[in-house]
Amino acid sequence: MKFLLFASRNRKEILRDPLNLAFGIGFPLIVLLLLSVIQANIPVSLFEIGKLAPGIAVFGLSFIALFSGTLIAKDRSTSFLMRLFASPLSASDFILGYTLPFLPIAMAQSALCFGVSFFLGLQMNANILLTLLVLFPVASLFIGIGLLAGSVFTDKQVGGVCGALLTNLSAWLSGTWFDLNLVGGAFKTIAYVLPFVHAVDAAKAAMAGDTASIFPSLWWVIGYAVVILIMAIFVFAKKMHSDQI
């Protein structure tokens, strides 16, 4: 059960960093509030809360990749990971320790997003729990991306890849800010090849109680999550035994 000790350390590292809290929780909530204010002042239904909240929840989860990637990359650059690689911790202890603490953080982040959305008009019912369940594989996907990026890049590079590129990709290509049909063409095709819009579609379906529409989209997310997690575990395990940690 050594992974629990390591997981606890990782949880503390994340939650004690005020920047993480500001970006991971504060920023998505500000976007949620802003778009809700815009919705209140326009005649068409563009950012209706029932559809906006799941989109913002997915957008918020993209920051989990930044947290986990930065943590791992920093552990590498400060030689903290070298210290632990020389200890009796196994590869599975590392993988579990770096992934498990992010799941409750991700769920708490989404729950907070829905809590704030309640004050903006979101109806509280069992669909919220279903949506949280749907967001579980989405969180796993972003955790996997973080583990992969942290194993390969420096902490500054992780900031660029996960902090700038990934959060923007998951925002623009998710259909949260605008209907992808409005753009169409290659943009829409690319968006539907990537998992972000599928994550938002699945979450929106869950929020609407449309259980039949959840799975076609969620399969995409689960597929991406499985492939990326396997890749991340492979790369991390390889890094453990490589000359350059």
Next chain:
Amino acid sequence: MIAIQTKALTKRYKDRLAVNALDLSIEQGELFALLGVNGAGKTTTIKMLSCLTRPTSGDAFLLGDSVLSNPDAVKKKINISPQETAVAGNLSVKENLELVAGIYGSDAKTAQSKTNEMLSTFGLSEIAQHKAKTISGGMQRRLSIAMALISHPRILFLDEPTLGLDVFARRELWSAIEKLKGEITIILTTHYMEEAEALSDRIGIMTRGRLQDVGTSAELIAKTGTKTFEDAFIALASESEVDR
């Protein structure tokens, strides 16, 4: 009894030979310094001995266990304080120590008791609740060594333990390291002559991946016919340059 025995231990990175057929024998309880300029192969040697890097050829035995065939057994007997301070910045000093104790198998109560022992031994009690990233470089080094010692290793690797410290912090750390002498086997890498001379029982001089010579500082001075240990080091390191 021999704590560390290396047999033609070699590490090659593509076309660069980092460590070249190292044959070395270190007794239990000995404080052995590996001295050399940057790129001499000191850190690579430590990485191989602590199972962080696999040797290209040769082998090393730590208290009888091979780093190649039984690294798990080796890892239970050793600990390392890397060149960088390698502490968890957002954890308190106390939490850092308890984490490492737990990872090496201590239950919560034992980890707490070992932590208190280390806090006291290394003069860290007053800053026990401070976040590791907020304490001074000297204190971080002390914490790093305390983290390496909390598992009660039989062999301890200290990679450039005083790098970047001011003279006061360095002397304080020397005093802490001196207290460990005789109790556990310590391999210390450094490129500070005075550090190797002051702390170690024997010194191995590495140049360009090779172990150029081994002996006490007095033996190396006598061997080279020089007046100071620094001169002896330069004479031995220069031999390597001439041999190239």
